[in-house]
Amino acid sequence: MRDSGVAMVGETASNRRAPNGVAAPPPQEGAAEQADKEVMCVPRLRPSPNAEHVPERYDEVEQLEYPAAMYSIMEQYLPSNLLKAPREKKIEILERICAKYRPNGDRTRRHRVYRERIRLTYKPLHEELSALNPEQFFVQSFRNAIDDGSAEAFRKIMKYQSSGLFAFDMFEPRFCSLIMDEVEHFENWAQEAKFKVMRPNTMNNYGAVLDDIGMEEMLDQLMREYITPMSSVLFPNVGGASLDSHHGFVVEYSMDRDLELGFHVDDSEVTLNVCLGKDFGGGQLFFRGVRCEMHVNGEARSDEVLDYSHVPGRAILHAGRHRHGAKEITSGQRTNLILWCRSSEFRELTKYQRDFSSWCGECLTWKKERRRKLSNVKPQPASAV
Ligand SMILES: O=C(O)CCC(=O)C(=O)O
Ligand SMILES: [Fe+2]
Structure with a gap:
């Protein structure tokens, strides 16, 4: 399994919490409006160091993955909103950036130690969550569609479908409760044990990584046997069709915690997002079209502006x-x-590719435009000598 990686997130969106947990400047516009203008990738380092910033010292920090001096040097390349983040947060971010360049995105030593501590000291509330139990976890209609495996069967269970978005009922209410109870139990344990929980990615101040608390194998099986059949078709x-690793976590929003999530793209090929509960108002997802890395900040077309309201037990795949x-x-x-x-x-396969017109909205527009221009070029009559 790869490292949890980092979601590519809106770095400058002014209307959400900054990744360091410090409140970002007051909102100028709604999240969706801002999203139309800008998506950036976080953590994206500055091209040149911030010479005015005096970096922290990391010498006395235990269990650093890399030499302490490297953290001080790299700190000067962090985007300005992260410079005042707590040192622990900066270490986490810098190590995640570096992990991307290790073979197979290997997990950091800190993360390995973190997981091992949980494995040895945390007693799960619901042991049954460590093994996939389709009858207990999934609603009948979803199991039937997976058993059938045809595009037609998937089409039948869709409760909402729009370009590139597919929503269907997936989890039994009891399974939703078990997961929420387990996460709450873990949070309580962590608080009592004064154990610092690693959050799912730089954008979340709450939530937990399910892979870290004993559900990695179960979620891997879920991906291979229940998501891949669908995503191969959709x-x-x-x-x-070739999903081979995952990062599984829960995100939590409430009036006294995180309220929203800034505009971003996921560090995934396909994302499954299932609402577990409980009662809430608002919290709609807003979508603004599929883009490759080069076009991630481009404008959305009006037909790409889509909102989706969560329903407990229901999944959206995108x-x-x-x-x-x-x-x-x-x-x-x-x-x-x-x-x-x-x-x-x-x-x-896509590492050195430049044309993603089979899925990137803007690559496709460019391609069509090029074709149109070419077809408008009138052939010149050959002149006789
Ligand atoms: O809050 C949600 O439902 C979306 C979460 C999300 O997009 C993410 O964690 O990548
Ligand atoms: Fe996301």
Whole structure:
């Protein structure tokens, strides 16, 4: 399994919490409006160091993955909103950046130690969550569609479908409760044990990585046996047929915690997002079209502006590169299970590619435009000598 990686997130969106947990400047516009203008990737380092910033010292920090001096040097390349983040957060971010360049995105030593400590000291509340039990976890209609495996069977269970977005009922209410209870139990344990929980990615201040608390194998099986059959049919152009690793976590929103999630793309080829509960108002997902890395900040076409309202037990499946965010909740508490499904084959094959017109809205527009221009070029009559 690869490292949890980092979601590519809106770095400068002014209307959400900054990744360091410090409140970002007051909102100028709504999340969705801002999203139309800008998506950036975080953590994206500055091209040149910030010479005015005096970096922290890391010498006395235990269990650093790399030499302490490297953290001080790299700190000067962090985007300005992260410079004042707590040192622990900066270490986490810098190590995640570096992990991307290690063979197979190997997990950092800190993360290995973190997981081992949980494994040895945390006693799960619901041991049954460590093994996939389709009858207990999934609703009948979803199991039937997977058993059938045809595009027609998947089409039949869709409750909402729009370009690149597919929503269907998936989890039994009891399974939703078990996951939420387990996460709460873990949070309580961590608080009592004074154990610092690693959050799912740089954008979340709450939530937990399910892979870290004993559900990695179960979620891997879920991806291979229950998501791949669907994504092979629904997302063939973005690696949906060759998913081979995942990052599974829950995100939590409530009036006294995170309210919303900034505009971003996921570090995944295909994302499964299932609402677990509980009662809440607001919190709609907003989508703004699928884009490759080069076009991630481009404008959305009007037909790409889509909102989706979560329903407990219901899943939405989308491409990781489908730009999105979550609007503020207006009441209650919302918890969602997120499974970022990745394909190393797809990443390798597309590494040196430049044309993604089979899935990137803007590459496609450019391609059509080029074709149109070419077809408008009138052949010159050959002149006789
Ligand atoms: O809040 C949600 O439902 C979306 C979460 C999300 O997009 C993510 O964690 O990548
Ligand atoms: Fe996301």
